Amino acid sequence: MARPNEEVEALLREYADLIAITGGDAFKVRAYEKAARAIGGHPEDISRLDADGLRDIPNVGRSIAEKVVEYLRTGTVSVVEERRSRIPAGVRELVAIPTLGPKKALRLYEDLHISSVDELAAAIEADALHDLKGFGEKTQENILHGIALLRQAGGRxxxxxxxxxxxxxxxxxxxxxxxxxxxxxxxxxxxxxxxxxxxxxxxxxxxxxxxxxxxxxxxxxxxxxxxxxxxxxxxxxxxxxxxxxxPPVSWGAGLQYFTGSKAHNIRTRTIAVRQGLKLSEYGLFDVDSGTSVASRSEEDVYARLGLPWIPPTLREDRGEIDAALRGELPELVTERDIRGDLHTHTDLTDGLAPLETMVTAAAERGYAYYAVTDHAPNLYMQRMTDEKILAQRERVRALDGAHRGMRLLHGTELNIDPEGEVDWPDEFLAGFDLCVASLHSHFDLDRKAMTRRLVRACENPHVHVIGHPTTRLIGKRPEVDADWDEVFAACARTGTALEINSQPDRLDLCDEDILRARQYGAKFAVNTDAHSVLHLACLRFGVGTAQRGWLTPKDVVNTWPLSRLRRFLRKDGSV
Missing domain, CATH: 3.30.460.10 (Beta Polymerase, domain 2)
Known part of the structure; x- marks a missing residue:
């Protein structure tokens, strides 16, 4: 189940769509879209806020705050229900078709009762649109082409x-x-x-x-x-x-403008207007004289506005402008800061490459240290045994320092069972340098049970990192239902790092969860969960996600020197 912020974000986006489809004011549509983005990206749980607290969120005014309060109190919003009653949800599918806007979608529904992409395609094939004004042969051909492209693209x-x-x-x-x-x-x-x-x-x-x-x-x-x-x-x-x-002279202004986000650009344009300037993709201009005052580089444009250069990964209107004005922008973690990968696999379990190959590839990336963390026995399809993991440990120890001086850590990826227990007894776990613990099954537990399960894993003195914490697969599987605020607080309290899994179908934690967890003082590990040599290069996506969560090197344990990392792994607060 989505957290309240995400539920409300989805509701407001739906309402914006319904307004557009029913011919409502475009300004109102944009207002609800901006409010949806702001609430979805807000780090605090909005269910704990009253109307005044909601209005402190950017782009959330009195009317929207009242609707959010109504939803949180009753589970519905009367005006949304009224709009829904006027038009089936399937009509919104039509708007996604290239060349078919809200007005045409509404005409199709009102005149022919078409409320889905499939119904529209069938209607065109049956020549049911031939008498509908504005839907001539060429328009129908374009719509069919748009439907084919929409299906081919499959969304984002x-x-x-x-x-x-x-x-x-x-x-x-x-x-x-x-x-x-x-x-x-x-x-x-x-x-x-x-x-x-x-x-x-x-x-x-x-x-x-x-x-x-x-x-x-x-x-x-x-x-x-x-x-x-x-x-x-x-x-x-x-x-x-x-x-x-x-034009080359406009490069900086154009790069800033087309990078976005729209919400960020609105803030920068507002600052420009207050200074008697106009900001466009061609430059920053004095309104009175029309003279260009900055355009060649992004740094020039931001400096003329009285701002430092803002990293693109922060440009979401989530407080970066205010932080820049205060001189408090974070020094974001970069790929160069990562000293080692703490979650990787070999062909001993479900990896594709042998230990030596993975170690060699890691050393070529310039890592100071590298952890091998193959699956533990309770993930039964991997057929791990005590003997296999101990034999691997001997090989890891033999390779330690042999590749460009890179130090090796022998670890494992444990399975968190429904009660929060993990593979192997304490005395066996004590022999590992590092333990990542992850959810691999029982994703449908209720919120209370899932929260208890994760917190108990954090409290295990042998668990150092919670791997891909929410288990989501982008576009395929939602995150598990847990009280994440309680989980994040437990990670901070126990000294257990939260993984930012760099696999591009995971990126778990996501940026919004990182922002929330960071408020509790939790630490993070940006890992690749590599199952092949090629996967090691996915680190860039995890680092990008960490940057979107405003993380600095001090927040990320695998940017630390090995001596400090080893102190963290003791889980005794001695870092």
Missing amino acids: IPLHLAMDAAEDIVAELSEVKGCRRCTYAGSLRRMKETIGDIDILVAAARSAPFMDALAALPSTAEVIAHGAKKRSVRTTKGVQVDLRVL
Whole structure:
């Protein structure tokens, strides 16, 4: 079950959709969308706030706060129920179809009672729209094409797939003659866990060569929009890519503008207006004279606004502007800060590579230390035994320091059973350098039982890290239902680190959970959970997620020197 913040976020987003579909005011739609984002990203449990406390959240005004209070008190909101009664939920599916907006979706429902993508496709195939004004042959053809693309794309793009596609395109366009700068922007640059579309920016004097080059890429399936400075294409995998070519002098302003988020940009534009300036993708201009006062670099733009440069991963309007104004932006953790990986697997269990191969690859990444943590016996399909794990320990000890001086830790990934117990007795667990404990089954326990289960694991003196804590799989499995505030407090109290699992289908903890856990003083471990050599490179996604959670090196235990890490692993408060 989602926590109250997420429930309310979903409710407000739904209400915004319903307003749009029923022809409501666009300003009102945007207001509810912004409030939904703010509540979803708020670190505190909103169920503990009254109306005044809710109004302290950015973009939450009196009317919205009253609706949230009503929902938290009754489980429903009367105005949402009224809108729902006017139109089936399936109509909202229609709005997601490219070229079909809210007005056309509403016409289809009111005139033909069409309330789903499948019904619309069937109606077009049956020629049921031929008498409907505004739905001529070409429009119907476009809608069918949009439906096919929607089904092909399957929604938002996972971060790693979007990154792969973007980096390939950037590499290709960077080779085009006249390219001064080229990079990706948007939510991808902000390292969001899923991406709606890919924004690519180029700085060049002429745009045409880059527009042509993008259209000619083997990965491009079709050009869907084009203009003098912008071209949009759909890739063979159904991903939309938007290319914008900027004058080199406008590079910094354009990069800031197209990185977003929208909410962050609204705040920066507001600051500009207060200073008699206008901020756009082309620069920061004096309103009276029209003179450009900053544009070449993001640093210049932010400095002219009286701000330090703000890392893209913070640009979500979650307090970064105010922190910047106070000079309190965090020095975010980076990949360079990570001294070692504390959760990895070999082919002794479900990994793909042998111990020596994984160790060699880790050493090549420049790690100071590296933990091997194969699965314990209660994950029965892995067939672990005492003899196997002890034999591995001997091999680990023999390899310790043999690869570029990298120190090895012998660990295991334990299974947290429904009662919070883990594999092996205390005396056996005491022989490991490091124990990661994770949920691998019984995901449907009720909140009280799940919370007790996780807290008990934290209280185990041999458990050092809670692996992929919520067990979510992005787009496939929701997080387990637990009182996370109680779990996070237990981690801080017991000196148990929370993992930020870098696998791109997990990214668990997510940024919002990190923000909450950080308030309790919990520590974190950014690990790859690598099951192959290639997985070691996923660290970048975990670090990006950690940055979105405002973490610094002092918050992340595997940025610490080995001597300090070993003190932390004693769980006696001696760090």
